[in-house]
Amino acid sequence: MNKQQQLVAQIQEQIQQGILLSGQKLPSIRVMSQTNHCSPSTIIGAYEQLARERWIYAMNRSGYYVAQQGYHQQRYPVRDQVDLSSAAPAPELFPYDDFQSCLNQATQVYRDQLFSYGMPQGLPPLLCEVRQQLEEVQVFARESQLFVTSGIQRALSILTMMPFPNGRQTIMIEQPSYHLLIELLGALHVPVEGVERTVHGLDWEKVERLFQSGEIKFFYVIPRFHNPLGTSLSTSDKKRLVALATKYDVYIVEDDYLSDLEHAVSNDPLYAYDTSEHVIYLKSYSKILFPGLRIGVAVLPEALISTFSQYKRLLDIDSSVLSQAALHMYIKNGMFTRYRRYLLEGYDRRIAQLHRTLDELSADPIFANAPRNQAVHTFLRLPDNFPTAVLIKRLAQQKIVVGDGSQHFLANSPYTMNLLRINVSNVPEEQIDPTLQIIAKEIRKLSITPKL
Template sequence: LEDIFKNNDIKLFYIMSRFHNPLGHSYSNKTKQKIAELSDKYDVYILEDDFLGDLDLNSKSDPIFTFNPNGKIIYVKSFSKILFPGLRVATVILPKDLIKDFRYYKFCRDFSTPSLSLEIIANQFENGILVQHLTKMKKLYYLKMKEVKRCCYKYLPPSMYPYIPDTGFYFSLKLPDNISSRELADVLKQKKILVNSLDNCFIPKFQEINLIRLSISKVTFSDIDYGIKKLGKTVLELQKNKDSIFKY
């Protein structure tokens, strides 16, 4: 990253520091602090999208913003994922030199955030509902990811490498070299299991990365067991077919 900042005319760097979509990864505090330092050193604004940060189980895990609150970090947080998707309300913390322009362009964009949406958020805060809801969500997604880990280690072949965070919406799987993510996604779709091939999530230079993404946000515990079991079985079937073709 420092090499990119140093040798290119970079003005803005967009990043999800916690529970990255599509991979599910989170950075360590040490890495986040270094990114904050680089933004000052090379005069680059950091746009930090912390849309799932409220699910973080580690109370000592901080966003990049906390390491340089008076610097060039633009911190963005959404309420849509932690409450309900129809509530299109977010909050942003800006460097002082951007506030005037931001207000102007926001005014041009939507004139004003709908009062009803703001009242819903205010009510959630004032009555303690949001804190209770987040406590429930944290436990639920932790248990779902725990079930994902159990199923992956039980059903997936050794040729697959899972990256499973402790919580969040997404986890990703590295596939065997001889099976493409798009191929697997097409076969699983016929079995009514939806996974996302990640080749369309990367710029062309990195599209050879052979990954799939799965979301646990709308599935039950039995769905997780069923889906991962079928996924592992499908991968083994595809590998067996390819090995047979290769032998002939």
């Protein structure tokens, strides 16, 4: 074992034994070379290897620090209820120490920018990192096309209010769809059309008929891990939708809010098939990190950049520079990649447990028909005349929070289903089975002749 490998093993052992703590600064290269009687290049090699293996991370003009190795779930207070309605990441899985160190460094490196405006697109170093991340999911764009917004909801607000080159007003959404967009459209009195989305895909006849009408400004769609269905569009369906958008000059707003939870590298977004610049791609960091971060990214066609920039300046000014700077540090130092891998492992266990329990309960068609895929959420289709409100109340009395699907549909929508959304992203693995067993028991108590 050469000197560099000896140093690597020594530092790894000190981290494992708790001699070196998370967030602790390592000695400088000069000090380490003197202490260990070796060249600076040997120390640099050891530090770089440790950084590649996520034992430590580098901070610009500051040095090397110990990365958080364990995710201390006991640090977060035990919750007194099980929440199946929330899509937020599990707080006990988040590496607080790592992100805190990035926040601290961000206040030092970007302290001048904290007291000024003037970055309408976003923090340039973050845009660079985001562009590279997007390329990993086949979204190739210039940095001039990227805009950081205060969450995806703000991007949707801007897109809803701004004029589009096709001069149209009506917005088309799936049914069911993202409930806050539905509320936004209602509050702004925007003309809206709904098209049915099922576990099998879209109602293609209606999609083309509405596109052909010449009234659709844009179609908001969630191709991957649909909210609330949990299903994804096939490759052929994505290509078909992009082709129709090009043919009828309809823009597509692609909400890829769970792209970071995708395992299949071949599952490309709509944006990858767009050759006519009709797809607007939206990415969220809230669903993988934490909702309070409020950072989303919009990838815009060239024709929309100027107008979007103008409306963003009026509605959003600059998104939080501190949040952007901390996220930049978090991505740049490899922490995001390491945390994503850890989160996926945790979610995979929860998804597997969810599927096992659904299989155990599959004697009941309600559970047998629940979609099983790699999404961290699914839904239960209840009979049309099932007393869902009573079920929700009874579960609440047992400290189980669920929500019905009514908020995901437009008022008076012909596609409304009586569904119960099941999201386990925020539920500890060991609580999934007993919670679903209680739900199944309460459903049996309230069941009447099925009418699906």
